[in-house]
Amino acid sequence: MNFKLSQVPERTSKPRQFGLTMVMDKGLSIRQIEDMLDISAPHIDIVKLGWATSFVTPNLKDKIAVYKSAGIPVYFGGTLFEAFVVRNQFEDYRRLIDEYGLEYAEVSDGSVDMPEEIKCDFIKVLAEQVKVLSEVGSKDETKIIPPYKWIQLMKAELEAGAWKVIGEARESGNVGLFRSSGEVRQGLVEEILTQVPNKDIIWEAPQKAQQVWFVKLLGANVNLGNIAPNEIIPLETIRLGLRGDTFAHFLNDKTRKRWKLTK
Amino acid sequence: MNFKLSQVPERTSKPRQFGLTMVMDKGLSIRQIEDMLDISAPHIDIVKLGWATSFVTPNLKDKIAVYKSAGIPVYFGGTLFEAFVVRNQFEDYRRLIDEYGLEYAEVSDGSVDMPEEIKCDFIKVLAEQVKVLSEVGSKDETKIIPPYKWIQLMKAELEAGAWKVIGEARESGNVGLFRSSGEVRQGLVEEILTQVPNKDIIWEAPQKAQQVWFVKLLGANVNLGNIAPNEIIPLETIRLGLRGDTFAHFLNDKTRKRWKLTK
């Protein structure tokens, strides 16, 4: 923090267990990664190589090495896991994770219809190898999963050994947790939170209005995911009440009253 | 200009007093700034470090030094000013400006309810220290300020010592001068222009259609702000009638008639 300002919420510090910012890299070059780290490394907790972009990315090992040397864990997007699984190549996938020296992996069923027991089996097996992020929610906007089912899936997957569960939103933020307009499924999120600990969930929230909504509901240290590289600094200001949208949120009552601000 | 083309409007040249392009940096790394300058320095007049992004930006002094060595003035976004003011830290803010060697500052009330006399007092004080950009318009899309009030505020703030007044639009271009759809509040702009000199106003216009609208109304040398780094070159072509949207605008009658073009 460059300046001293009162009434700014305290952020957790790295390595964070909550207050995580998960960034989506959908095809950065090595120099672009360096640029991102140069300006926002302190605010990046973990990086996802979006869906199966790693399949067509040159210098993949070098890219991963850059993140590693900055102490930032990297993992392959869930669609790559699914691509291997539907082709009966799960064992190849496990070898791949070791070959690239990864310490995290995602298990998801956003593009396939996977029975929950089978998904949990994959989680169990992978959890012995790496930390598992397990994603709930479909990439298909016509497939609406009711809240009780989200809760049941999240609980089962955490129990199977997932380090965190992720609420699906895609790169665009218009499925899963959100309506096709990008609006939050508010009732869904609130119901999930009655049963699943907030700290165990990473909410994919690529759009600004979505990030603002979660910070207002759950505070500066909510876990947020699918953040674009050039939105890391902006998100950090939202978390700290230093952007218009959350400007009044962390101010004390006296200040708010004096300036006629509503939270 | 790389090629010789007739019927291209003349642009003012740097250091410009009008025809300004104000760019928003919302978290560029030093190398990203160098890249931006490499391709568009001649078209950048002034850079705003968006809202309070400067609070969480590492190497802030180095960033500012890069802009300075390119002869481009930098200032902190108005939200940072407001963040200091609501916390009763205005004197800290003044010291900050000097500490970072800045020559411009923004005074705004986009996130707070500030009586006009108080805002003008801030302008007066800061105008003795730096050149002041004073922003009119709320970041709250439900807060509609009527045209006569915009005019009154702009006049008072220029009189208080502001170098330019800025018409608010945010990074997204959907408040203040614009409807939530991004459409220009046309009547508002026209009414303002009956009373406030165009050259004293910087119109925030982050969206292409907004830039086109202002260039068509006010010509190649209108002052435009909140331009994203990768939109500086595209904006310059809009100003010169070299993009589809303004293609016919600066052609002479003979040419337009020959090619059946409407302005």
Add this chain to the structure above:
Amino acid sequence: MNFKLSQVPERTSKPRQFGLTMVMDKGLSIRQIEDMLDISAPHIDIVKLGWATSFVTPNLKDKIAVYKSAGIPVYFGGTLFEAFVVRNQFEDYRRLIDEYGLEYAEVSDGSVDMPEEIKCDFIKVLAEQVKVLSEVGSKDETKIIPPYKWIQLMKAELEAGAWKVIGEARESGNVGLFRSSGEVRQGLVEEILTQVPNKDIIWEAPQKAQQVWFVKLLGANVNLGNIAPNEIIPLETIRLGLRGDTFAHFLNDKTRKRWKLTK
């Protein structure tokens, strides 16, 4: 390709005659070009310097040299051609192409009303100098060209010597082939394909949903254009069935049945 996966469609390889990805550079710096090439050179077939951005781009010769040394052809956007033509400077334009050592040129009438015979004459003349990309479709969203006319124009322009014809969409993807919402004019595309060979057409498709639609209709090796630099890697995954949207498209029946996937 970094990993071995079954059931991935075969891509053509460079230098490609079809399966082309045409990228739009609307003002990249030299280092930004290097970054783009570093991560996606194998997936870039040809680069357009968008509309008349080349007019205001510093170091234009150096930029072109970077592309050339990577073996990637570059051409000026059609709006620059039109800007020269309406000013009676076509001969200047021809000299320019040679001066910059270009081997491709675009002929378009997106911003002017040009009789078809005249457009074909321009194509004929330029085709003796370079490979010509000829664009069909207006940049004006109120100007709807009926399908039979698209077909007639495309045929005539290929006959006049165009190497490929381009279906217009602009940078934004909301005119020409698309409705103002960005939705594909499906009937138009299907009717065109009954008369014009697919391999002779480059479909401008800047939006993801548009790219998905064309890949599903025409396969991995459809020619697509106006791809933004940071969408090259994502597009390649769409082509290969490795993004959610085309995940099931290239899988065999057995796999799809097993996982209850619809194409």
